[in-house]
Amino acid sequence: MLTLSGIVKSYGERRVLDDVSFDVAPGRLTGFVGGNGAGKTTTMRIVLGLLAYEAGSVTLNGAPLTAADRRSFGYMPEERGLYPKMRVLEHIVYLARLHGFSKEDATARAKAILEQLGLGERLTDNIEALSLGNQQRAQIAAALVHDPEVLILDEPFSGLDPLAVDVVAGVLQERAAAGVSVLFSSHQLDVVERLCDDLVIIAGGTIRANGSRDDLRARHATRRFELVSSSDAGWLRDEPGIEVTEFDGGYAVFDAADDAAAQRVLRGALDRGDVAAFSPVRPTLAQIFKEVIQ
Structure with a gap:
């Protein structure tokens, strides 16, 4: 060492x-x-x-x-x-x-x-x-x-x-x-x-x-999630505690105010159709680098 x-x-x-x-x-x-x-x-x-x-x-x-x-x-x-x-x-x-x-x-x-x-x-x-x-x-x-x-x-x-x-x-x-x-x-x-x-x-x-x-x-992760579903994800824009950062049909990336809001999105997506993916978005090294040197 x-x-x-x-x-x-x-x-x-x-x-x-x-x-x-x-x-x-x-x-x-x-x-x-x-x-x-x-x-x-x-x-x-x-x-x-x-x-x-x-x-x-x-x-x-x-x-x-x-x-x-x-x-x-x-x-x-x-x-x-x-x-x-x-x-x-x-x-x-x-x-x-x-x-x-x-x-x-x-x-x-x-x-x-x-x-x-x-x-x-x-x-x-x-x-x-x-x-x-x-x-x-x-x-x-x-x-x-x-x-x-x-x-x-x-x-x-x-x-x-x-x-x-x-x-x-x-x-x-x-x-x-x-x-x-x-x-x-x-x-x-x-x-x-x-x-x-x-x-x-x-x-x-x-x-x-x-x-x-x-x-x-x-350590530097935020409550940012990726959703891929069979239904249009536009309804996310009206969800309290949710801020959509990317959107394209059934694909969306969003920030959640807390874990409860993220779980509510998952339940809502399942109620509307099939969910192919739902996962946290981990920060890239470039994002961590920009964050820590500021």
């Missing part, structure tokens, strides 16, 4: 992180979201020992994080940092060798992860000859080749087309399933919502929401 507790960071008199605390659990994908300048990259760099901080602690499995721990981490910065003149396979092998693997083992590992990320046909190409999306895949391979216990990825889906997003997401899910702690930031809230197990929302250097995806959606 990677744990951040009460992290404080300032540049001069400007405090950029204030009491930042959250966990990145083994076997789980933790999405780290926030607007530009919210503090995501600063937080990641502190975890990696690239930036100092004034207060708080960073621990791994309850012990202070050491330089040796950090050397075993996998890190992908938002800025691409690969050598453009090196060949793809040569580069990833080189990075694996820096982690102490033999040339044979490093080559096998590099080929395996590059194949998995869809770069198997580009092994002898120079990095600079790759598209930006494929360079991103190569950078992810660099973070994964040594089988890290903790993965920290800053905008790993940037520049990827939808098919590449699915490939990378599958690789990260596989690593998490093997027990790796994965922390990744992204501005693509739909991808985060689909992929993450846990969610951390940061704004203005402070944590605004933190928890499992499902818990956060339940």
